[in-house]
Amino acid sequence: MDYSKQFRVTPGSKVDLSQIDAGFKDQHESHAHALPEIEAYEQKLQELQYLMYAEGKRSLLICLQGRDAAGKDGTIKHVLGAMNPQGCTVSGFKVPTKTEAAHDFLWRYHRATPEKGQVAIFNRSHYEDVLVVRVHNLVPEDVWSKRYDHINHFEQLLHDTDTHILKFYLHIDGEEQLKRFKQRIDDPTRHWKISDGDYAERPLWNEYTQAFEAALSNCSTEHAPWFIIPSNHKWFRNLAISQIVAETLKTLNMQFPEPTVDINEIKQKYHQMAEESK
Amino acid sequence: MDYSKQFRVTPGSKVDLSQIDAGFKDQHESHAHALPEIEAYEQKLQELQYLMYAEGKRSLLICLQGRDAAGKDGTIKHVLGAMNPQGCTVSGFKVPTKTEAAHDFLWRYHRATPEKGQVAIFNRSHYEDVLVVRVHNLVPEDVWSKRYDHINHFEQLLHDTDTHILKFYLHIDGEEQLKRFKQRIDDPTRHWKISDGDYAERPLWNEYTQAFEAALSNCSTEHAPWFIIPSNHKWFRNLAISQIVAETLKTLNMQFPEPTVDINEIKQKYHQMAEESK
Numbered sequence: 001m002d003y004s005k006q007f008r009v010t011p012g013s014k015v016d017l018s019q020i021d022a023g024f025k026d027q028h029e030s031h032a033h034a035l036p037e038i039e040a041y042e043q044k045l046q047e048l049q050y051l052m053y054a055e056g057k058r059s060l061l062i063c064l065q066g067r068d069a070a071g072k073d074g075t076i077k078h079v080l081g082a083m084n085p086q087g088c089t090v091s092g093f094k095v096p097t098k099t100e101a102a103h104d105f106l107w108r109y110h111r112a113t114p115e116k117g118q119v120a121i122f123n124r125s126h127y128e129d130v131l132v133v134r135v136h137n138l139v140p141e142d143v144w145s146k147r148y149d150h151i152n153h154f155e156q157l158l159h160d161t162d163t164h165i166l167k168f169y170l171h172i173d174g175e176e177q178l179k180r181f182k183q184r185i186d187d188p189t190r191h192w193k194i195s196d197g198d199y200a201e202r203p204l205w206n207e208y209t210q211a212f213e214a215a216l217s218n219c220s221t222e223h224a225p226w227f228i229i230p231s232n233h234k235w236f237r238n239l240a241i242s243q244i245v246a247e248t249l250k251t252l253n254m255q256f257p258e259p260t261v262d263i264n265e266i267k268q269k270y271h272q273m274a275e276e277s278k
Numbered sequence: 279m280d281y282s283k284q285f286r287v288t289p290g291s292k293v294d295l296s297q298i299d300a301g302f303k304d305q306h307e308s309h310a311h312a313l314p315e316i317e318a319y320e321q322k323l324q325e326l327q328y329l330m331y332a333e334g335k336r337s338l339l340i341c342l343q344g345r346d347a348a349g350k351d352g353t354i355k356h357v358l359g360a361m362n363p364q365g366c367t368v369s370g371f372k373v374p375t376k377t378e379a380a381h382d383f384l385w386r387y388h389r390a391t392p393e394k395g396q397v398a399i400f401n402r403s404h405y406e407d408v409l410v411v412r413v414h415n416l417v418p419e420d421v422w423s424k425r426y427d428h429i430n431h432f433e434q435l436l437h438d439t440d441t442h443i444l445k446f447y448l449h450i451d452g453e454e455q456l457k458r459f460k461q462r463i464d465d466p467t468r469h470w471k472i473s474d475g476d477y478a479e480r481p482l483w484n485e486y487t488q489a490f491e492a493a494l495s496n497c498s499t500e501h502a503p504w505f506i507i508p509s510n511h512k513w514f515r516n517l518a519i520s521q522i523v524a525e526t527l528k529t530l531n532m533q534f535p536e537p538t539v540d541i542n543e544i545k546q547k548y549h550q551m552a553e554e555s556k
Contacts (some may be wrong), residue, residue: 054470076364085361086354086368086401094462123364137356165480181548191537192332198545270459277452 001026003240004247007227009220015213015228023174023228038235041242042082048249052117053087055254057115058162063125067208067214068169068198069180072123072232075170078234079242080121084209089114094122105147106154113158125167126151127129127215134214135207137184146216155224165224165257166248168241169216174205279304281518282525285505287498293491293506299449302508309513316513319520320360326527327397331365333532336440340523342404343493344448345486346476347458349509350401353448355514357520358399367392370401383407383425384432391436403445404429405493412492413485426496433502443502444526446519447494448509452483549551 009015028034036133052058062080064072076090091112100108106126114120134144155165172180181199184190201208220226225242231237287293330336340358342350363409369390378386384404392398394460408429412422433443450458459477462468479486498504505522509515 048350073364077362083361083363084355085359085363085366085399086370088369090364092364122365178548178552178555181551185541185545185548189534191541192535194537194539194541194544196539199551202551254466257470259472261472261474263463263469263472266349266472266477267463270456270463273459273477273480274456277456278456 002247003126004227004244007244009226009228011215011221011225013217015215015216017171017209017228018230020230022171022230023232025053025233025236028239031233034235034239038239038242041076041077041239041246044246045079045082045242045249046084048246048254049083049087049119051254052119052249052252052254053084054256056117057124058164058252058254058259059116060249061114061122061158061163061165062119063127063165063167064170064232065125065127065131065167065212067134067172067205068201069109069177069184069239070170070172071234072170074234075168075237075241076121076123079238079245080119082242083119087117088121089117090121093125093128095252106150108165110154113163113167116162125218126154127167130215131208131211134211135201135204148215151219152221152224155219155221159223164248164252166245167220167224167226168244169212169228170228170237171228171251172231177202183262194241208255251253280525282505282522285522287335287494287504287506289499289503291495291498293494295449295459295487295491295506298449298506298508300449300454300508301510303511303514306514306517307511309511312513312517313366314462316517316520319517320357321523322524323357323360324362326524326532327361327365329532330397330527330530331362331395332534334535335349336442336524336532337392337394338397338527339400339402339436339441339443340397341443341445342406342448343403343405343409343445343490344509345450345455345483346479347455347462348448348450349512349515350448352512353446353515353519354399354401357516357523358397360520361397364397364398364406366399367464368399368401371403371406384428388432391458394440398486403519404432405445408493409486409489411452412477413482426493429497430499430502433497433499442526442530443521445498445502445504446502446522447490447506448515449506450509454510 052060064075066072066086080088080090089112093108096108109122109126112120112122130147133139134141158165184194184198216226216228227240229237229240292415342353344350358366358368369389371386372387387400387404390398390400408422408425411417436443462472462476465552494504496507505518507518
């Protein structure tokens with residue numbers, strides 16, 4: 001199945017998350033069943049990342065968004081962790097620092113965008129400024145409502161400089177979130193990760209749904225599409241994302257650069273060195 | 279074998295690289311023979327990196343140095359690439375930019391040091407400023423000769439703020455370097471990587487040996503040791519480095535932090551949420 005078509009939010013369409021099955025797993029029965037396919041895509045991903053690095057002309061920006069426990073960290077560890085760290089940066093965005101807050105809302109994200117040849121992963125992203133900020137009224141509506149346009153312009157700017165953008169909304173339902181919260185509570189080695197805030201957002205489930213739907217509807221564009229990834233099954237999420245990233249990189253038709261030197265000359269140099277070292 | 283003892287440069291000792299066998303492979307016969315051990319250390323490394331991230335109190339800085347084709351990139355890909363990119367940054371240092379060159383020589387490296395809980399890998403490092411800079415007389419001797427002390431003080435500063443430092447010199451001999459140059463020439467997909475500079479340093483082999491020996495002798499300290507890793511066999515290099523990094527992290531006795539919340543309260547909250555969602 002071509003997940004980059006299936007899960008892509010059509011630009012201009014209106015997203016209704018209640019119509020999308022978070023437990024979807026296509027024709028796959030289990031993790032074991034999907035594993036060979038996941039591994040094949042990860043292999044491809046590594047090769048294509050190397051090619052991107054070698055070519056040094058394009059870059060890739062991956063944004064991960066989702067509710068608490070949707071699996072952002074797990075996606076980085078299990079899918080995107082396959083990439084060579086030498087060509088890949090991961091940026092997490094928490095409450096802005098004083099310096100960050102003293103700039104426009106896009107400033108801190110812009111600084112973290114990938115240079116040519118590199119992949120950047122945003123664990124949460126500039127969309128926080130129309131999600132948590134909107135839900136908690138951290139700025140007035142006339143401020144956040146303008147941000148959708150600002151985001152689209154920002155992403156257009158990146159795209160025009162050959163930064164390809166993929167945005168994944170990790171879609172889980174309420175039952176799955178509860179199940180994952182319970183797993184955290186039951187595992188003492190994960191207690192250190194639990195904060196009061198973790199459970200504070202759940203009563204705002206519907207407000208977040210509205211905010212996500214607005215972001216997905218307003219900001220899925222040809223040049224920076226949103227994908228809604230059914231994520232109740234972690235392995236299916238990994239399969240879908242690794243496929244979409246690998247297939248997208250493939251469409252870029254990247255090429256190894258031409259040698260910058262005369263290889264025959266280099267060969268002569270080499271033979272001379274080999275002679276001298278005898 | 280405890281490689282962190284075997285390959286560590288004793289502080290205050292005088293290094294003579296000609297006395298060190300770059301082809302050493304201990305009792306291992308082949309890559310296949312060493313593979314289970316390498317994989318076990320990588321597994322350990324992942325667990326300990328997660329613990330470092332969770333604890334958030336200490337950090338690790340790994341510096342890789344070596345001649346052309348010594349295997350710095352390969353070490354990152356095959357050993358350090360096992361780590362979660364979310365807790366790990368890789369910085370490469372090339373010819374300084376105008377801004378970088380307008381500061382003291384340590385400025386750009388200092389900016390790239392790891393924050394607490396994180397691992398930073400330097401692909402080439404502040405040692406370039408007493409290696410290539412010294413060999414090519416890019417600054418006068420009375421400038422570079424002071425840098426060993428500056429480096430030791432800088433590393434002491436990092437150590438005192440709980441940044442643990444491991445420095446690896448990837449030791450290959452002249453024959454092995456030639457062999458690797460030949461492999462590059464024979465592989466068309468690697469021609470793009472060849473530059474005129476690649477072969478320009480080889481006639482300066484002895485000058486580099488002296489510069490490496492001085493750096494290794496002057497800057498291996500209790501708090502920031504140098505290790506000389508026999509690297510003719512890539513798999514042995516991977517084994518030794520993964521063992522030293524994993525064993526070093528183990529000695530830090532890191533702990534998962536205590537929960538910041540009352541887990542019983544959280545359990546109650548959870549049950550309330552579960553009730554409400556019925």
